[in-house]
Amino acid sequence: SVRDFFDYLPENNRTGVPERPTEDAWDRIEPSLDTLIPPSANQPYDMHELIRKTVDEGDFFEVQPTHAANVIIGFGRIEGRTVGIVANQPMVLAGVLDINSSKKAARFVRFCDAFDIPIVTFVDVPGFLPGTAQEYGGIIKHGAKLLFAYAEATVPKITIITRKAYGGAYDVMASKHLRGDLNYAWPTAEIAVMGAKGAVEIIFRGLSTEEQAVKTAEYEDRFANPFVAASKGFIDEVIYPHSTRKRIALGLRKLRNKALENPWKKHDNIPL
Known part of the structure; x- marks a missing residue:
């Protein structure tokens, strides 16, 4: 409801x-997260599960859930304090970024940056959505909006890469x-320019x-x-999935007094 949002x-x-x-312990361990990622890289899983098992009392207020559902945005709390959450959603379009999800x-x-709300980002992204419709629609410009927003944000930013983190x-x-x-x-996590099969091809x-299969295995x-x-x-560190909440809580404590200012200027030139 609107009351919950406010x-x-x-x-x-x-x-x-x-x-x-x-009453949710900051260092709560969540063993079920160790088996969240399916054995096959092409198999989806619901990113909502990770979010709810990380925030206080599993309480997550999602914003715009039906629009561009390949990215999840919303609010939760860690140690009682509000955080903004951005996450790719592998269940929808394999979690790719497209024009609408980038703008969202x-x-x-x-x-979040305007109201000094820390941002926690969960990443499982195979790339930007290919195709002429996206190209003609200006995917480079709209994708740059997300890049610009993160680059300029001065609030605490904590990122967790769960599986794919490819390219741009x-x-x-x-x-x-x-x-x-x-x-x-x-x-x-796989942090690379692209997936093994595509790169080898x-x-x-x-x-x-047969030779490509050998090279693919080497790449992997x-x-x-x-x-x-x-x-x-x-x-910064490779962490156990079960300790995700604990590491985010510790990180937010460290960053509570973060002071960062962007260079003075009359205004920026956001990619509109």
Whole structure:
């Protein structure tokens, strides 16, 4: 209801987020998250489950649930304090970003930043939606809105990569490159330019099917894990799924007094 919605919001942009009493332990362990990711990379799972098992009392207020459902936005609480949540939804269009979901998420990130609400981002994104309809509709410009919103946001930003984080879509989902404060990955995370099969088909185009299968396996061994990205500093730490809530709570505590200002200017030039 509207009353629930307003309960998550501060009175104005200077008061700080409201704090509500909670009996949900900040370091609650959630073992079921260790088996959330299906064995097959092409199998979907419901990102709502991860969100509800992470926030206080499983209480999540989703905004615009029926519009561009391949991205989830809404409010929850960690240790009684409001956070904004942005998450890819593998159940809808495999969680890809398209024009509508980019605009939906970008506007939400800007809203959170305007009211000093920390942002938690859950990432499982195979890329931007291909096709001429998206190209003619201006996917580059609209995708840039989300990139711009995250880059300019000065609130605490914590990112959890659960599975796929490919190419430009990985970049715009609150990556370290967009001033993400704490970027974590589950052991199942894959941070790469693209999926193994697609990459091999481009790089080793002339090889037989059997040879391509060998190269695909090599690519997966090398890149279908978060450790290459972690070694380059793109990920702060690889964490156990069951400790996700605990790590987010600790991160928000560390970032509570975060002070960051963008360079002074008359105004920015957002990609409209």
